[in-house]
Structure formats: C-alpha cells, structure tokens
Amino acid sequence: MEERRASKRCGGVLPFIIGFLATCVLGWAVIPGLFFDKVEQPVWFSHAVHVDGQGMDCESCHYFRDDGSYAGFPTNEVCAECHAVDPEEAMEAIAEAGIDPSDYDAIMKAEIGAIEDNLASGDDDMMAAEREYVVKYLIQGKEVPWLNYQFQPDNVYFSHAAHKDMTIEDMAELKKELSDVVDPSVFEAEEFPEQNCNLCHMKDIHLNDVPPAFQRNILSGYSKMTMKMWKCERCHALKGQPNACYTCHK
Amino acid sequence: MSVARRAFIQMSVGATVGILFTPTVWVALDDVSIWTQNWPWIPRLKYGEVKSVPTVSKMCDSGCAVKVRTCAGEAFAVAGNEDNPLSGGGVCPLCANSAQVKNSPNRIKTPMLNGEEISWDKAKEVVAEKLDAAGSSVAVISGDQNGTVNEVFSALLADKGSDAFYMMPCDMQAADKAWTGLMGGYGQIGYDLEGADVVLLAGADALESWGPTVANLKAFAANGSGKFLFAGPMQTKTAAVADKWVPVPAEGMAAFTLGVAYYVLQAGMTVDVADFAPFRAMVMNDYSPAKVEAATGVKADRMAAIAKQLLAASNPVVVPGGSVAAHGAAFALNLLLGGAMKAVPEFGKAVSTAMSRSEMLNKDILEGVNADLLFVYEANPAYALPEQVKAGFTVAFDSVNTETTASADLVLPTLHGFERFDDLASPYGVADATYSLGVPVSKPSVNAACAATFVLGLADLGFETFEEVLEAKAEAVGADMDALAEGGAYVAPGETPVAAGLAANVLGKAAVPVKGSGALGLVPYTLLNVGTANRATTPNAPCTISNNQLLGDKMVVMMNSATAKQLGVGVGSKVKLSGGNGECEALVQVFEGVLTGAVAAPLGMGHTVGDEFSKGKGDNVYKILTVSSEAAAGASTWAGSTVNVAKI
Numbered sequence: 001m002e003e004r005r006a007s008k009r010c011g012g013v014l015p016f017i018i019g020f021l022a023t024c025v026l027g028w029a030v031i032p033g034l035f036f037d038k039v040e041q042p043v044w045f046s047h048a049v050h051v052d053g054q055g056m057d058c059e060s061c062h063y064f065r066d067d068g069s070y071a072g073f074p075t076n077e078v079c080a081e082c083h084a085v086d087p088e089e090a091m092e093a094i095a096e097a098g099i100d101p102s103d104y105d106a107i108m109k110a111e112i113g114a115i116e117d118n119l120a121s122g123d124d125d126m127m128a129a130e131r132e133y134v135v136k137y138l139i140q141g142k143e144v145p146w147l148n149y150q151f152q153p154d155n156v157y158f159s160h161a162a163h164k165d166m167t168i169e170d171m172a173e174l175k176k177e178l179s180d181v182v183d184p185s186v187f188e189a190e191e192f193p194e195q196n197c198n199l200c201h202m203k204d205i206h207l208n209d210v211p212p213a214f215q216r217n218i219l220s221g222y223s224k225m226t227m228k229m230w231k232c233e234r235c236h237a238l239k240g241q242p243n244a245c246y247t248c249h250k
Numbered sequence: 251m252s253v254a255r256r257a258f259i260q261m262s263v264g265a266t267v268g269i270l271f272t273p274t275v276w277v278a279l280d281d282v283s284i285w286t287q288n289w290p291w292i293p294r295l296k297y298g299e300v301k302s303v304p305t306v307s308k309m310c311d312s313g314c315a316v317k318v319r320t321c322a323g324e325a326f327a328v329a330g331n332e333d334n335p336l337s338g339g340g341v342c343p344l345c346a347n348s349a350q351v352k353n354s355p356n357r358i359k360t361p362m363l364n365g366e367e368i369s370w371d372k373a374k375e376v377v378a379e380k381l382d383a384a385g386s387s388v389a390v391i392s393g394d395q396n397g398t399v400n401e402v403f404s405a406l407l408a409d410k411g412s413d414a415f416y417m418m419p420c421d422m423q424a425a426d427k428a429w430t431g432l433m434g435g436y437g438q439i440g441y442d443l444e445g446a447d448v449v450l451l452a453g454a455d456a457l458e459s460w461g462p463t464v465a466n467l468k469a470f471a472a473n474g475s476g477k478f479l480f481a482g483p484m485q486t487k488t489a490a491v492a493d494k495w496v497p498v499p500a501e502g503m504a505a506f507t508l509g510v511a512y513y514v515l516q517a518g519m520t521v522d523v524a525d526f527a528p529f530r531a532m533v534m535n536d537y538s539p540a541k542v543e544a545a546t547g548v549k550a551d552r553m554a555a556i557a558k559q560l561l562a563a564s565n566p567v568v569v570p571g572g573s574v575a576a577h578g579a580a581f582a583l584n585l586l587l588g589g590a591m592k593a594v595p596e597f598g599k600a601v602s603t604a605m606s607r608s609e610m611l612n613k614d615i616l617e618g619v620n621a622d623l624l625f626v627y628e629a630n631p632a633y634a635l636p637e638q639v640k641a642g643f644t645v646a647f648d649s650v651n652t653e654t655t656a657s658a659d660l661v662l663p664t665l666h667g668f669e670r671f672d673d674l675a676s677p678y679g680v681a682d683a684t685y686s687l688g689v690p691v692s693k694p695s696v697n698a699a700c701a702a703t704f705v706l707g708l709a710d711l712g713f714e715t716f717e718e719v720l721e722a723k724a725e726a727v728g729a730d731m732d733a734l735a736e737g738g739a740y741v742a743p744g745e746t747p748v749a750a751g752l753a754a755n756v757l758g759k760a761a762v763p764v765k766g767s768g769a770l771g772l773v774p775y776t777l778l779n780v781g782t783a784n785r786a787t788t789p790n791a792p793c794t795i796s797n798n799q800l801l802g803d804k805m806v807v808m809m810n811s812a813t814a815k816q817l818g819v820g821v822g823s824k825v826k827l828s829g830g831n832g833e834c835e836a837l838v839q840v841f842e843g844v845l846t847g848a849v850a851a852p853l854g855m856g857h858t859v860g861d862e863f864s865k866g867k868g869d870n871v872y873k874i875l876t877v878s879s880e881a882a883a884g885a886s887t888w889a890g891s892t893v894n895v896a897k898i
Binding site for chain 1: 257258260261262263264265266267268269271272273274275277278280281282284285287288294295297298299300322
C-alpha cells in the first residue's frame with residue numbers, strides 16, 4: 001500500500017518535465033554546436049589589407065571571365081600579379097641553398113633572397129602570412145585549397161552570372177519572407193552597397209581582417225553556411241523563378 | 251527500486267518528447283541524408299577556368315588538329331579545331347577520347363626496367379650502355395607517321411651508322427614505294443577530294459580510316475556535286491555513302507585499276523614519260539577488260555562505265571589503298587587523267603642528319619626487323635606484327651601499357667600528346683603541304699618525359715630539347731611558331747605531280763592478283779572507334795562499336811549469305827578462322843555487302859594488355875593475316891590474305 005503511494009508521488013509529471021526541459025535546453029543550446037568542426041583557412045588572408053590597404057575592389061580577384069563564368073577564388077596566376085615571386089628563380093635558389101623544396105619551414109627560416117626581396121607586405125605578421133603563401137603554394141605551383149564558406153556540392157549548378165543583377169534594395173521588399181534565408185541585418189543598412197554579395201555571402205567580408213573559422217558539418221562535410229535547397233527554392237518562388245529540379249541540378 | 255525505475259522511464263519519455271521540440275533530430279536527419287550522397291568514391295569535380303586550347307593529337311595514324319577543353323589546366327575533353335584545315339571543326343573517334351586516355355589508369359607511370367621501377371637517370375644510363383654495345387645494330391620502329399620526332403630518331407640511327415628506321419605498315423609507305431621508288435616521282439602524293447568532280451576510291455576507306463579521315467569527311471561534305479565511287483571487297487561505311495560501290499577483291503585492285511586504265515588509254519590519253527609506250531602496250535595486252543574480269547571477277551562493263559565517268563570529268567582523281575602495285579596503277583591512271591592528284595613537297599628538315607620521309611619509309615617492316623637494340627616509339631608491333639620483330643634489347647616509348655611495352659626490356663613513359671610539344675607535318679593524303687604544331691595544354695600527370703628530348707640526350711644531334719627542334723622545324727617550314735601555337739596550320743599548295751616513268755615493267759608483273767591458299771579471302775578492315783595497329787579502342791568508344799564488330803566479348807565477322815551457305819553457317823554461328831600462323835574465334839553476321847567467297851573481319855581487337863575497354867575484347871585479326879611478297883615491286887603486302895573457316 002505504502003509502496004503504491006510512494007510510486008504515485010514520484011511518478012507524477014515531474015520526471016517527465018525534467019527530461020523534457022533538459023533535452024530542450026540541450027537540443028537548442030548545446031547539441032547543434034557539436035555538429036560542426038572548426039577549420040581554419042590554409043593561410044591568413046586579410047580582405048581588409050587588400051581592399052582598404054591596397055585599394056583593390058571585389059572584381060580584382062572575384063570576377064566574371066570572358067565566357068561569363070565566375071572566377072570564384074583567385075588562382076596563383078592572379079595573386080602573382082602582385083606577389084611577384086618567380087617560382088623558377090625561387091626554386092633554383094632553394095636548390096642552391098641545399099634545402100628540400102618540400103621542407104616549408106626550412107625555406108621560410110632560410111630567408112631566401114629570391115623570395116624575401118619580392119614580398120610586398122610591410123608588417124611582420126602580414127609578411128609571415130605572405131611568405132607562407134608564397135612558399136607553400138605559389139612557388140610550388142599549387143593552388144591554395146581555400147575553404148568555401150558557401151560551399152555547394154558538385155550536383156548543384158549555381159550561376160553567379162544569373163544572380164548578378166539582383167540588388168539588395170529590391171530584395172529588401174521581401175525581407176520578412178526572407179528572414180530565415182538572408183541575414184536580416186543586410187537589409188537594415190541606410191545605404192545599400194552596389195554589390196549584392198551580402199545576400200548570400202558573409203556580410204561585409206571585404207572589411208574582414210582575420211577570416212572566421214570554417215565550420216564543417218561532421219556528418220555531411222558541408223559548411224555551416226551552405227545554403228540549403230529550401231532557401232534557394234524560397235527565394236526563387238518569391239521572385240517568380242523556376243523551381244524545377246533541372247534549374248539547379250543539371 | 252520500482253519507483254526509481256518508473257521515474258527514469260518517465261524522464262526518458264520526457265527527454266524523448268523534448269528532443270523532438272528541438273531542431274536536433276530534424277537537422278541530424280537532414281545531415282545524414284546529405285551524408286549518404288557523398289560517398290568517398292564518388293569523383294569530385296575540378297573547378298576553375300574552362301578553356302579551349304589548340305594542339306594536335308596523335309592517337310590516330312594521321313593525327314588530328316584539336317582543341318582540348320581544360321578546366322583549371324586539366325584536360326577533360328576534346329573538340330575539333332575549326333581554325334585548322336586538317337580538322338575544320340571535326341575530330342576522329344580515337345582523338346576524340348584522347349583526354350580520357352591521358353587520364354586513364356592504363357598510363358605508364360614511371361620508367362620500368364624488366365618490370366622494376368627505375369629513375370630516368372638510370373634509364374638513360376642503361377640505354378647509353380646498350381647503345382654503345384649495339385654499335386650499328388640499332389633499329390627504330392615508329393608509330394608516328396608525320397612527326398618531327400622521327401627526325402630525331404633517324405638522326406640517332408645515322409649517328410650510329412644504321413639506316414634501320416621502320417614505320418608500322420601503312421598506305422603512305424605503299425604510296426611512297428610506288429611513287430618515289432618505282433615511278434621516280436617527287437614529293438608525297440595527295441588528293442584534292444574537295445576539288446575533284448569524280449573520285450574513285452580504289453580501296454581507300456577514306457571516310458572511315460584511310461588518310462586524314464577528318465579532312466576527307468569535311469571535303470566529302472563540301473564537295474556536294476562530286477561523284478564518289480568506291481571499289482573494294484566490302485561495302486564499308488565509305489562505300490555506303492558513295493554514289494556507287496564496285497566489289498573488287500583487294501588482291502585484284504591493281505589489275506582492276508589497270509583495267510580502267512585500258513579504256514582511258516583507248517580514249518587516247520597519254521603521259522609524257524619515257525616508258526609510256528611500254529606501259530600502254532603492257533596494259534593493252536595484259537590488262538584488257540576480259541583478262542581483268544577473268545582475274546578479278548569485275549565485269550568489263552563496270553570498268554568501262556567507271557572509265558567513262560573519269561574521262562568525262564574535268565578534275566578526276568583515283569585514290570588507292572593496299573599494295574604497292576595498286577598504288578602504282580592508280581598513280582599511272584591519275585597521270586593519264588591529269589586530275590586532282592597532287593605532289594605535296596616535303597618540308598625542310600630540322601635535324602640536318604635526319605632521314606627524309608621517303609628514306610624513313612624505305613625499310614619494309616613486314617620483311618622482319620632484327621637488331622641488337624630496338625627503339626619502339628608509340629607503336630605496337632608486338633600486337634600487330636608479333637612474328638616480324640626480334641631484338642636483343644627493346645626500349646619501348648609509350649604513354650600507355652600495350653603488348654609491346656609488356657614485352658619490352660625497358661619501358662619509358664612518354665608524355666601524353668596533351669602534355670608535350672609535338673607536330674603534324676603533311677599527313678598522307680592531304681592535297682596541300684600542311685604543318686601544325688602541338689603544344690602542352692596540361693601538366694604531366696605521371697613521371698613521364700618527352701621521348702625525343704630523351705633521345706637528344708643520348709647523342710650530340712645539335713639540340714638539347716625537342717622544343718628547340720620544333721622551333722628549328724617551324725623555321726625550316728617558314729611558319730611562325732606563335733601563329734602555329736594558336737592552332738592554325740601553315741599551308742603550301744600541292745603541286746602538279748611529275749613522274750620519271752610509269753614503271754611499266756614492274757607494274758605489269760606486280761598487278762597480277764596473287765591470293766593465298768585459304769578457302770576464303772580475308773577482308774580486314776579498320777574502324778577508328780575499334781582501334782588501329784598502334785592504338786587500342788579508347789574509354790568512351792566501346793559503346794559506339796556495333797554488333798557487327800563485337801558482341802559481348804566475341805568478335806563478329808561478316809560474310810554474305812552465299813558464302814555463309816557455302817560454309818554451312820548462319821547469323822550467330824561460332825567459327826574459327828585460320829590463316830597466316832594463327833587462329834581467331836568469331837561469331838558470324840550475314841551482310842550482303844561483302845564479296846562472295848570473302849569474310850570481313852575488324853582489325854584492332856583482341857588485346858591481351860590494356861585497359862578494361864580493350865583487353866580481352868574480340869580477337870586479334872593481325873594473327874591471321876598473311877604476308878605475301880610483291881616480288882616485282884620489292885615490297886610485302888597483306889592484300890590477298892586468305893583464311894580457312896571452320897564452324898565450332
């Protein structure tokens with residue numbers, strides 16, 4: 001009899017509520033963060049240094065090619081227009097110094113003239129980053145494996161050219177409907193920027209000095225910022241654009 | 251205890267319900283669904299600038315001028331080059347898949363000495379030692395018919411006191427032996443297929459596998475008013491689109507051509523050469539239509555009708571294929587008609603001690619090769635000529651594994667055509683002297699090197715690299731290297747052919763049809779999507795090979811219903827073909843476009859080394875070809891091969 005009473009007392013809704021609340025808190029506040037690894041970019045690249053410091057604009061590196069395709073990340077060929085280290089000359093100098101060309105630390109420590117004399121940075125930290133880029137990638141003939149915050153898988157065809165004429169001002173009319181798709185603060189500026197990059201990319205990335213870590217989903221490998229299909233579809237629907245599979249999946 | 255357990259269960263239920271009110275489960279499900287789309291073995295795309303870069307491809311015998319589609323500097327596809335007259339925007343089936351071959355796992359990845367990986371320095375040491383030991387007993391077999399790489403190899407031979415330069419068997423060789431050797435002509439014979447009003451393709455499968463196939467197709471398309479006649483033992487794809495197909499056995503082609511010449515001579519046509527009278531007498535006496543009909547089975551009235559068309563034309567041309575005699579007869583007929591046959595002058599040499607093209611074509615590989623040291627350059631004699639080639643030590647240069655590299659002592663991986671400098675000088679058949687340059691469009695993907703540059707390191711031939719040789723070649727040609735690198739071709743017009751004679755004595759004897767002792771005539775034919783003597787079919791091509799060539803892994807041979815009835819076989823019958831010193835197995839297909847008493851078999855299958863697309867597919871018809879001597883012409887030929895066919 002006593003046992004049954006005790007059971008009734010402890011078997012109320014309290015354990016249920018405790019469990020419910022605990023997982024709610026975990027599910028909203030803790031677990032989502034566990035889905036992502038933070039990965040740093042291969043070398044420090046400061047947009048601020050290039051844009052503010054050197055007066056470059058977005059199109060200096062991220063431009064449309066003659067055939068209308070989008071260049072995306074700049075290649076070594078583009079970077080070498082300013083970072084004018086001659087790979088052949090540098091490699092010859094490395095060989096003359098008896099250093100293994102794949103021993104990056106040794107090359108950076110050796111302060112090879114063919115490299116050091118052509119570094120463009122003024123400050124030590126920036127020069128270290130530039131040196132790292134030159135030694136690890138430029139003179140090795142390897143492209144930098146930049147991590148794309150807006151990574152889309154191979155089965156998605158996204159054309160920058162098809163989206164280049166959209167303006168933030170026009171899209172601001174749909175800011176309520178797009179509140180889950182576009183960072184709402186993008187629509188809050190007093191004056192909208194000429195380019196529409198902020199609609200999909202990290203807001204004001206051109207002012208960024210230290211690139212944020214790339215948050216890689218531990219299951220899918222995608223970026224945390226990868227735009228999911230429903231977001232694409234919502235915007236297409238709102239703008240009266242087709243949402244057929246073949247629109248994006250060629 | 252039971253209280254705690256109940257509370258635990260209730261809390262668990264609460265937790266389970268609670269988690270459903272968070273995004274965790276739904277996001278995790280979404281992520282898992284994405285995870286299932288990204289297996290590690292799914293190939294990843296390469297992103298970067300997509301370009302269309304002009305160069306040349308040497309997969310086919312003639313070579314193609316192409317534009318290679320690259321993404322971030324990696325070749326991924328091939329298209330024609332509309333700026334180059336050899337292509338006109340077209341590309342052959344072999345070269346169309348050259349990018350896939352470049353990226354194939356069948357590439358040779360590093361130098362190999364008797365199956366062991368070695369360095370390039372070690373390879374050079376080994377070859378230099380063998381070269382010293384061999385003295386003048388050095389030979390070269392080249393699978394490249396029109397590249398300056400042959401100048402480098404032949405100059406090496408000259409440096410060693412050898413003249414043993416061999417080309418793989420080709421119509422260009424038969425043409426040169428007839429034109430330069432027998433008739434004392436100058437230059438390389440070419441045919442203006444676009445400008446001709448009547449074209450008699452006497453054995454030349456011009457729209458499928460003969461000569462510059464792509465340029466031929468373009469010429470055929472552009473020549474809307476011209477009449478194309480095809481003579482041969484089988485209704486090939488060329489014959490299928492020609493205005494008329496005249497069934498003529500391969501061994502009877504020379505006699506058939508002289509039979510046509512009979513009517514042309516009868517019409518009073520002449521050539522201003524010393525032996526015209528004996529030639530006329532020989533044709534009128536020995537190759538009268540009745541005699542030719544008796545020897546070849548071709549009706550006299552058919553020859554008369556063809557001769558009538560040729561005589562009525564203002565710019566006719568006869569394009570031969572097959573034996574030296576067939577070529578000689580066709581050249582004589584062209585000289586009588588005075589039409590669209592051209593003499594294409596040879597470009598100047600880059601390497602002064604190199605052989606001329608005609609000298610390179612002089613040695614007959616069908617008569618056999620035997621040397622202490624043999625260099626094989628992008629050729630596959632172990633597949634196509636297994637019995638003719640013997641060597642103390644074989645160095646095989648190739649970009650992919652073949653029967654020849656498998657049996658060679660030293661295998662040296664060459665850069666793929668899209669990774670190296672190369673050139674294409676007047677492929678046999680073009681009407682004008684044409685020079686095109688190939689430049690690297692992609693970085694080397696394996697530890698390969700340029701074969702010519704390697705050879706230049708073995709002897710002092712005046713150049714350090716092949717690129718320097720090609721600069722000298724462009725200068726000798728009179729072309730601008732930069733303009734060539736942009737994909738255009740340097741073109742010098744072909745000239746009116748002039749011969750010293752018509753080789754009356756030789757042709758009279760050599761044109762007599764000689765057939766083997768087998769029960770059926772063998773009609774070997776080449777389709778570029780199936781492969782050539784040097785190149786196996788390519789990764790994308792097998793799906794284009796029809797059931798008339800390959801069914802499953804079985805080769806298909808074709809014969810007409812009369813022949814099939816005679817043999818007691820039908821469609822799908824399994825047969826064994828015996829000829830030469832070998833045997834082949836095949837399935838039968840009945841096709842009325844094959845001469846009665848003959849069986850048509852596709853060349854290029856039955857590889858024992860290679861990739862999944864070629865290895866073990868069909869059988870090797872080269873095994874059953876019979877080499878017969880054209881004694882009068884001083885040459886050898888496969889024409890007249892016969893086989894015995896048994897049902898199994």
